[in-house]
Amino acid sequence: MYIRKTVPISKMLRWTRGHIIGFLLLALVPVFLYDILGLTWLHVPWLPLSVVGTAVAFIVGFKNNASYDRLWEARKIWGGIVNASRSFTIMVRDFVQDDQLPADELKSIHREMVHRHVAWLTALRYQLRTVRQWENKRASPANKRFRGVVVNILESDVPCREAIAQYITQTELKDVFEKENQASQLLGIQSARIKELRQRNLVGAYEHVAIEQALSELYALQGKSERIKNFPYPRQFATLNYMFVWLFIFLLPYGVMEEFEKIGDHIISEHPAHESARAGLHALWVFMGKHFVWFSIPFSATVSWVFYALEIVGE
Amino acid sequence: MYIRKTVPISKMLRWTRGHIIGFLLLALVPVFLYDILGLTWLHVPWLPLSVVGTAVAFIVGFKNNASYDRLWEARKIWGGIVNASRSFTIMVRDFVQDDQLPADELKSIHREMVHRHVAWLTALRYQLRTVRQWENKRASPANKRFRGVVVNILESDVPCREAIAQYITQTELKDVFEKENQASQLLGIQSARIKELRQRNLVGAYEHVAIEQALSELYALQGKSERIKNFPYPRQFATLNYMFVWLFIFLLPYGVMEEFEKIGDHIISEHPAHESARAGLHALWVFMGKHFVWFSIPFSATVSWVFYALEIVGE
Amino acid sequence: MYIRKTVPISKMLRWTRGHIIGFLLLALVPVFLYDILGLTWLHVPWLPLSVVGTAVAFIVGFKNNASYDRLWEARKIWGGIVNASRSFTIMVRDFVQDDQLPADELKSIHREMVHRHVAWLTALRYQLRTVRQWENKRASPANKRFRGVVVNILESDVPCREAIAQYITQTELKDVFEKENQASQLLGIQSARIKELRQRNLVGAYEHVAIEQALSELYALQGKSERIKNFPYPRQFATLNYMFVWLFIFLLPYGVMEEFEKIGDHIISEHPAHESARAGLHALWVFMGKHFVWFSIPFSATVSWVFYALEIVGE
Amino acid sequence: MYIRKTVPISKMLRWTRGHIIGFLLLALVPVFLYDILGLTWLHVPWLPLSVVGTAVAFIVGFKNNASYDRLWEARKIWGGIVNASRSFTIMVRDFVQDDQLPADELKSIHREMVHRHVAWLTALRYQLRTVRQWENKRASPANKRFRGVVVNILESDVPCREAIAQYITQTELKDVFEKENQASQLLGIQSARIKELRQRNLVGAYEHVAIEQALSELYALQGKSERIKNFPYPRQFATLNYMFVWLFIFLLPYGVMEEFEKIGDHIISEHPAHESARAGLHALWVFMGKHFVWFSIPFSATVSWVFYALEIVGE
Amino acid sequence: MYIRKTVPISKMLRWTRGHIIGFLLLALVPVFLYDILGLTWLHVPWLPLSVVGTAVAFIVGFKNNASYDRLWEARKIWGGIVNASRSFTIMVRDFVQDDQLPADELKSIHREMVHRHVAWLTALRYQLRTVRQWENKRASPANKRFRGVVVNILESDVPCREAIAQYITQTELKDVFEKENQASQLLGIQSARIKELRQRNLVGAYEHVAIEQALSELYALQGKSERIKNFPYPRQFATLNYMFVWLFIFLLPYGVMEEFEKIGDHIISEHPAHESARAGLHALWVFMGKHFVWFSIPFSATVSWVFYALEIVGE
Incomplete structure (x- = not known):
């Protein structure tokens, strides 16, 4: 931006x-x-042409309005991801608790959950940066020139797998990259992990559902950003x-x-x-x-x- | 698209x-x-005609705006179905659980629920592809020519019942096709099945309600897509x-x-x-x-x- | 339509x-x-008139846009009522349950609730069909002619009370027609009935609140359709x-x-x-x-x- | 209207x-x-003036659109208050219950809550009728003339305190008028009262939270109507x-x-x-x-x- | 304003x-x-120029519409913060309760929570007043002149830390200012504190989740206001x-x-x-x-x- x-x-x-x-x-x-x-x-008479001009200005104005709305919606979704991430973090920290468990073991569980969430964010970011067929603008020389000067996007250099590796275990990494939608896989693991914590009674039934709903929300936000990405004007x-x-x-x-x-x-x-x-x-x-x-x-x-x-x- | x-x-x-x-x-x-x-x-004087032209451009512009909004809303609903399906899947997997039950029996319950969900998706897709009276465009030769080249839609060849058969039992299939709205019937079966699981204590009271609300959400999404389909401009x-x-x-x-x-x-x-x-x-x-x-x-x-x-x- | x-x-x-x-x-x-x-x-000079014409086209365009939005919102509300009715039905069927009660008694409770819901739908439909003062269009001969040909609306012939009578008991019917807003009365009865079922322990505390919230939703939808009806452009x-x-x-x-x-x-x-x-x-x-x-x-x-x-x- | x-x-x-x-x-x-x-x-050449005219028509059209949207939103909020009031009423009646308590005592509690709700509605209405500095239209003679003929608004004659007095006790009335925002005070009392009922076990924990959320909703609706009122175009x-x-x-x-x-x-x-x-x-x-x-x-x-x-x- | x-x-x-x-x-x-x-x-012929003029008026009209929408959304978010604050206050007061605890100790807990909420509001206000690079208007002499006459904003004189100091303890103040986003830190402390109260059994499990969701809502509102602030047209x-x-x-x-x-x-x-x-x-x-x-x-x-x-x- x-x-x-x-x-x-x-x-x-x-x-x-x-x-x-x-x-x-x-x-x-x-x-x-x-x-x-x-x-x-x-000669071409100007007057009929001016009606065409007005019509074109009108239509293009509508289109730009729609573009702006899309941009704004994209920004909203991104803001939603930030908010949901913050909420998810405090939920994990304050809902997953146990008086018997030693403090540092509890902390390592919290860290694991938060790291996996960061992995999800990373996977999502990579997914949204993939070039689509209709975005051939990006490849045009004019755009390249423009981009070269202004920004230097990380995703072009480091492959996704490497970027995620630091946040999750090797086994999870393998599982996640075996199937297609990495971000979805990661949320699935989060949900499974919470179920385990629930079975070990580190999370109450009610808190379990609340976290599960937070995961639903993250699914929804992921889906929305994929929609914006995959559905051009x-x-x-x-x-x-x-x-x-x-x-x-x-x-x-x-x-x-x-x-x-x-x-x-x-x-x-x-x-x-x-x-x-x-x-x-x-x-x-x-x-x-x-x-x-x-x-x-x-x-x-x-x-x-x-x-x-x-x-x-x-x- | x-x-x-x-x-x-x-x-x-x-x-x-x-x-x-x-x-x-x-x-x-x-x-x-x-x-x-x-x-x-x-002769027809151009100036009054140009006002008509501007008015027409304006009105058609509004209409296209409304069309675009409909398209966008349809896309949103579809995205919502994707998200809700993902959430429903993890809910079924992680809410329906029991320590006593053997793992593979639990798994077969999960599979059954998810398959029935796929059946619902299929039924919904068929429902939305039925041709309505005001969509006679589709039948025009120009459109047929266009369509023949670009897409080859599955729904024209395989009947709905056959497509769904692979996901649910024969008894359910018969029940579902006895009444009118197949997709609704399928959600009704899901709900009844969850109640059974609740009675067998495989789902907690709280989780029961959460899944029920997810089914409500699916009803809502189905209703919305039917609305878009049945209510033309x-x-x-x-x-x-x-x-x-x-x-x-x-x-x-x-x-x-x-x-x-x-x-x-x-x-x-x-x-x-x-x-x-x-x-x-x-x-x-x-x-x-x-x-x-x-x-x-x-x-x-x-x-x-x-x-x-x-x-x-x-x- | x-x-x-x-x-x-x-x-x-x-x-x-x-x-x-x-x-x-x-x-x-x-x-x-x-x-x-x-x-x-x-003579009237055309040019200033054309500015008036453009302005009028613009304003009328805006108005039609607003009309369309209202129509669309009305359609949404109606769709919402359909969805909420489906959800309410499965909720009643799958939340109101008891192992001790004989199956057919339970079924008669379900039927009673669903019938009362249909009564609510009927009352609401009648309410929305009442002619308002500003809708004098409907009474104009041109419109009558148009209507006679195209549609034959049930509500003109059967009085509301009669239409509802088949779905609820005589006592309830009397109560409902003693006060003003029949649809609201019916939802109130639903809520009171659910409380009774809760007291008899046929509904859990949690499920009780979920059904109550579904009733809130129905109130909201009723209110919205009344709003569209009572608040003209x-x-x-x-x-x-x-x-x-x-x-x-x-x-x-x-x-x-x-x-x-x-x-x-x-x-x-x-x-x-x-x-x-x-x-x-x-x-x-x-x-x-x-x-x-x-x-x-x-x-x-x-x-x-x-x-x-x-x-x-x-x- | x-x-x-x-x-x-x-x-x-x-x-x-x-x-x-x-x-x-x-x-x-x-x-x-x-x-x-x-x-x-x-002389002033007409053609440049006509561009100004078109621009002005356009801008005023946008403004009227915004006005209409505000009006519509205000109407929605008002409709929301009606719906929320209906829901709140059945919630109070059907959530606050006890088998031990004599029926008329329970009833008097219900009545008290509902009356206080009416007091809140009244306070809110008065708040929204206060004249703001930028609404000096209302004081113009033309408008007065118009108003005199068409409507005779109650709020001009009876002071707010008097109007509310009939719905709540004297002590509450005094408390409420000691601070600034009467409507907020009244919702605060509702919440405190519900807590008391919870402590006396007349309301379950779960129902308590549901009523509390209904109060949140009422706060939200109050806030929205204040916003529409206090934030002019x-x-x-x-x-x-x-x-x-x-x-x-x-x-x-x-x-x-x-x-x-x-x-x-x-x-x-x-x-x-x-x-x-x-x-x-x-x-x-x-x-x-x-x-x-x-x-x-x-x-x-x-x-x-x-x-x-x-x-x-x-x- | x-x-x-x-x-x-x-x-x-x-x-x-x-x-x-x-x-x-x-x-x-x-x-x-x-x-x-x-x-x-x-000479420049007027007619083509007038098409440009119409197009420009159109585009600027769209832009102003978008500006107005942003303003309105900002106002909505601010109203949302007010509503959420009111709800949060009654929630804290009426959900955090215990029969054993002396009344004034309970009160001091309530006060502490509410004060911290005020600190959050203050931090958020300061955050939103920071000048961004693209808002260089504010620094122009014309604007300064305008501002000097009309408003005298507090935030220019008292530093943020000082303003917050009065609402939270010294330790918390230090913690909060060690990291970047002060408002987020403060909500994190609120959540941690509620967890403590939950562990001391001053809050029920269900009420805990309700307050946590209120905190999520505050995160969401904070995120939205940051979005409006950080994402210019x-x-x-x-x-x-x-x-x-x-x-x-x-x-x-x-x-x-x-x-x-x-x-x-x-x-x-x-x-x-x-x-x-x-x-x-x-x-x-x-x-x-x-x-x-x-x-x-x-x-x-x-x-x-x-x-x-x-x-x-x-x-």
């Missing part, structure tokens, strides 16, 4: 460098056709948004050019009315009016970039 | 092939009337959206044609001002200006397709 | 028949004044929406007419430029241009109908 | 009488300056909305006037083209065209009123 | 003083270039919004100027048509028309301010 107040604009621009050039080229095409090749009939929506934005970006320069051409005509027709200047200046004016469409290039590129950035930010 | 990053555009286009042709024909109608039959008075909203989009699509070509006609007039009137070209080129220009409305066809079809795709994606 | 894929358009049109005629008349007024009485100065919002939509519908024809008039002028002025046709045709053209505003009538009526349908669908 | 289907429009108009006159005066200003004082250069948002709406209302007449002026010009220029009428009529036409801006007054006032009503309805 | 009905406009204007001047200067630039330096070709969204608003503010004056220029031309061309006035007045008129663009400065600044205020209010 980025924690500076704003991502510096320069970094933003550098990051989208390639696309900005692309937008400039896209905006150049109609101007080239119109002003160099003389296809002066090249529905691809058909995402695809349509993507196509609409690009469709708009492709049509935009033609519509914008038309508006600039109108201004160009206006400059030519109006100029003499303003001041009867020298012929040279007049010629310059006329020249400017005729080729005013060139100014549509930076304008189109800017608007394209705005829509593109909107589309991309929610991914 | 589709898991590639984006549905390829080519597939998207192929899928909506029929409609694209339809939109082109719709857009052709006013151009034909105007330019071939000479009904030059054929309210038909009166859906119908109106559908009509608005088509109304807009029908009117659109007339409004767009008008805008293109304006540009055509502009081309004719402005041309001499640009360059005193040869007569041939001039004639071409005038010809182009007069028939410029033909360019409105692809434009209208594109906008129609955008609105249609928006409408259809949420279904 | 309507379960066909879409409400057929013909039904929709027939249902709003009266209004469509009204909209045509409303749209006729300005055309009549303008073209027959010659009040050619009759806030009237001040509804009234404003209603007024805005009608205000827009009243102003709309004037604004639309202006746009059509512009097109009319355009037809007249431009015509000779297109082709020097015969005088007769020319006269026709001029006639068409002069009276082009008549085409605004169907257009206005269509747009009015869109906004009206939007407003009405959420009610 | 208003329960008629719609607030009658006449009442609505009467209620906003003062503002409507204000809007007419505001709309008169630019017309006066333009047409009487001859400041014909007085954030003032900085409200202020901005307020300013934007007024800014738009102030600028609106200038922009609208410009549009009407254009129509006026159009009437003058076009008139001869329509019919070569008598000079008198022609003069009338020209007069009308020149002073057409006067028609902008009712139009501006209407639009202003729409935006103002939207802003005010959410408060 | 601000509790007056509206923040006075004068204060609002004073607060954004600097920016208003900035907006005036920004709006001056194009007018200067156009009217003084004579770069009459300086995603920076990439915030940055984009910020850039879009400024982009729009920079382009706005050019687009607005164009619209005012059109009006200027209109004034010049139309004037003679209105009245053949004296030459002096006519010259004034022409002068006014030529330099009418100067009026775009206040207009642009106003619109800029509206968008800027919208952007800033959600932060």
